[in-house]
Amino acid sequence: MTRRVGRAGTDALTGLADRGRLERRARRLLTGERHGDPTRRAVLIVDLDHFKHVNDTLGHAAGDAVLVEVAARLERAARPGALVARLGGDEFLVLSAALPPGDDGSSLAGAVRRSLVPPVRVDGVGLRVGASVGVALEGRDGHDLVELMRVADRAMYADKARPGAPAREEAAADPTLGPDLRAALERRDGSGALGLHHQPQVGWDGTVNGYEALLRWSHPRRGLLLPRDVLPVARAEGALTALTLHAVARALTDHAVLTAAARPADPPTGLAPDAPTVSVNVAARDLLVDGFVDDVASLLAAASAPPGCLLLEIAEPAPHPRPAVQALFAALDALGVGVSIHEFGAGAASLAPLAGYAGVRELKLDPALTRAVATDPAAARLVAATVGAAHALDLAVVAEGVEDPGVVPRLRDLGCDRLQGFLVAAPLPPGEVAAWLDRWRAGGGAQSLLGA
Incomplete structure (x- = not known):
């Protein structure tokens, strides 16, 4: 496992933004809608499914390796100008770049889910890492980070509780x-x-x-x-x-x-x-x-x-x-x-x-x-x-x-x-x-x- 080099404003394990850096960036970015700017941003909360099983079965070193790889995939899935942060444990947040007209953040949520489909390799073992994702849209769901996180968090739990997800959906991914x-x-x-x-x-x-x-x-x-x-x-x-x-x-x-x-x-x-x-x-x-x-x-x-x-x-x-x-x-x-x-x-x-x-x-x-x-x-x-x-x-x-x-x-x-x-x-x-x-x-x- 390769840990990111820690620096101010970053999570020590993954190198993503920490909560302090996230809040500073959000204060600068979540203002356009209120000032007549038609572009909007979305907040996504991403919570890994069954992550406890990785720690319990393979150990915390393997769990850390999974978190580092997930962080890298989320950064690749997010568009340029987005900020990806680790909120703690196995929970992440994506603050999108300015969205195209008519985009409510669902395309970014889809990109996040697709990025986690390939198994994560840890010590030669391929681990499937699913995630539940909640989306909140600036303006429609709130104007500041606290409001948007509250809505995205509720949406994430609704996603986790939807019929057929996540465990049954993962098991059915390969019909053979x-x-x-x-x-x-x-x-x-x-x-x-x-x-x-x-x-x-x-x-x-x-x-x-x-x-x-x-x-x-x-x-x-x-x-x-x-x-x-x-x-x-x-x-x-x-x-x-x-x-x-x-x-x-x-x-x-x-x-x-x-x-x-x-x-x-x-x-x-x-x-x-x-x-x-x-x-x-x-x-x-x-x-x-x-x-x-x-x-x-x-x-x-x-x-x-x-x-x-x-x-x-x-x-x-x-x-x-x-x-x-x-x-x-x-x-x-x-x-x-x-x-x-x-x-x-x-x-x-x-x-x-x-x-x-x-x-x-x-x-x-x-x-x-x-x-x-x-x-x-x-x-x-x-x-x-x-x-x-x-x-x-x-x-x-x-x-x-x-x-x-x-x-x-x-x-x-x-x-x-x-x-x-x-x-x-x-x-x-x-x-x-x-x-x-x-x-x-x-x-x-x-x-x-x-x-x-």
């Missing part, structure tokens, strides 16, 4: 993806292009306790597709449950490779060194499909895998335990399969409902909460309370999304049991896990993260 996914799911030989990468989860003594299995589709034309690309296609095809069971089957097959890689020298604390867990993300609707537990049991038997190796990773259950979900968790627990609760702390988090469910083994902190513990006292207090309550329920607490070395000592002091994130390792193909483990051990494991 549906049949291609069906074909990939029907391959029974365990090879094929629909596989998993595994992100390690480590304890403070360096033990690799488990791996989170993350879906990857090596598409022959589109390159490596991430879950955000694949799941809308599976949903449209009615193939979500089939995709979930495929991921479970591949995870159990990969578990043999992960176990073999773990055997050499992991210290024998907690989970046995030759038995890391592998967790697979599962939607609630899949869990409640008739026969799901029987299907999981069949996949365990076919892979000759111990049931205790598998965790099904789900979002936080409803505040009031539902009998059907309780029965399902009990059936999984009887089978020996555990449950992991991810993104805890993202909303109105409460541990109380978990006491009503069997089989829950671990709680994963939301990455935003993990990132905040070193600087936000409220976040640290929430994590401390969560750890205490989780330990009272015999649940392990995993800090997910660990990328900043500065949060590691704080997470240890707060009592988190395990770490997962790009600071430890990126998601790895099964064949690369053994080499990563060698580097992890040679580098001192978790103690190296603490600067010891």
